[in-house]
Amino acid sequence: MTHDATTGDTARTPEILRYTAFSTDPEGGNPAGVVLDAAGLDDAAQLAVAADLGYSETAFLTAPPEGLGEPGRAFTIRYFSPLAEVAFCGHATVATAVALAERTGPGDFVFATQAGRVPVTVARHGDALQATLTSVEPHIAPVAAADLDEALAALDWPAADLDPALPPRIAYAGARHLVLGAATRDRLAALDYDFDRLAALMRRLDLTTLQLVWRESDTVFHVRDPFPVGGVVEDPATGAAAAAFGAYTRALGLVTAPATLTLHQGHDLGRPGLLTVDLRAGDPRSHVSGTATAIPAAAIQAAGA
Numbered sequence: 001m002t003h004d005a006t007t008g009d010t011a012r013t014p015e016i017l018r019y020t021a022f023s024t025d026p027e028g029g030n031p032a033g034v035v036l037d038a039a040g041l042d043d044a045a046q047l048a049v050a051a052d053l054g055y056s057e058t059a060f061l062t063a064p065p066e067g068l069g070e071p072g073r074a075f076t077i078r079y080f081s082p083l084a085e086v087a088f089c090g091h092a093t094v095a096t097a098v099a100l101a102e103r104t105g106p107g108d109f110v111f112a113t114q115a116g117r118v119p120v121t122v123a124r125h126g127d128a129l130q131a132t133l134t135s136v137e138p139h140i141a142p143v144a145a146a147d148l149d150e151a152l153a154a155l156d157w158p159a160a161d162l163d164p165a166l167p168p169r170i171a172y173a174g175a176r177h178l179v180l181g182a183a184t185r186d187r188l189a190a191l192d193y194d195f196d197r198l199a200a201l202m203r204r205l206d207l208t209t210l211q212l213v214w215r216e217s218d219t220v221f222h223v224r225d226p227f228p229v230g231g232v233v234e235d236p237a238t239g240a241a242a243a244a245f246g247a248y249t250r251a252l253g254l255v256t257a258p259a260t261l262t263l264h265q266g267h268d269l270g271r272p273g274l275l276t277v278d279l280r281a282g283d284p285r286s287h288v289s290g291t292a293t294a295i296p297a298a299a300i301q302a303a304g305a
Helices: 043-053 090-104 145-155 185-189 195-205 239-251 297-303
Strands: 017-021 030-035 057-062 074-080 107-113 116-125 128-134 139-141 169-172 176-181 209-215 220-227 232-235 259-265 273-279 286-294
Touching: 017 090, 030 043, 030 090, 043 057, 043 074, 057 090, 074 090, 090 107, 090 116, 090 128, 090 239, 090 286, 139 239, 145 176, 145 195, 169 239, 176 195, 176 239, 185 209, 185 220, 195 209, 209 239, 220 239, 239 259, 239 273, 239 286
Parallel strands: 030 057, 074 107, 176 209, 220 259
Antiparallel strands: 017 030, 017 286, 057 074, 107 116, 116 128, 128 286, 139 169, 169 176, 209 220, 220 232, 259 273, 273 286
16 A cells, blocks of 8 residues: 555555466566556556566456456456557466466456457366467458568568468457568577567557467467567567467468467577467357466566566
């Protein structure tokens, strides 16, 4: 609690949890802030918390809209990067669902996001809790040739370094991502882009990240996600992009449902994470699964957070 001496009011400081998603190792995956009770925090306060944490996103929970779901299992959720609010964030959703399950037990949760209703099921797998989120209905769109040229220029990728089997598309499953296929693993590993130039293009196209992909096999991919519009050079593990990419693979006939994709992300950052995407027959949505674990206080102190 904090006290305002000028007004005599006592302001509540919310508890800020820190979890990493898509890994059972606190030093892997993608860290997220989680505020389980954000009542009383306005937009500016939520953005300030996210900026202070410096993670790619922080999730804030408040009361759900009427009729969303069972009390204690349904919430309104908002996501803030250090620079701006985003409509949907997969890794922070996974982190939040696991944090809730640790307190109220595994099972089903449902979140009202700006992108729509997102159900999440948390189940125990051995010693870990795994969350599976169900995306909003996805769609795929072409990218204009001039916009693709600008993206490649910002990345400093020659067009010849693209994989022709993975044609560029904008994919959506709660947030918009430009999918670009790298012809080689080395091309994916050598990521050194023009931050401001790429951010300007992404703002104009309303993109959350670029989903840069190298295909190891029919269903195994390595991915990286530049996130300059959020004030972050790269997102270590990106559930929203994974959901969008699942829809992309189905729309382009790269896989046939039912299918399970395995996405490896964060290895080039030293924060390896694992995401799985289930594509189910008769259901156009993507089902993204991953573990999450609390970041110990000692690790937070060592990082200076």
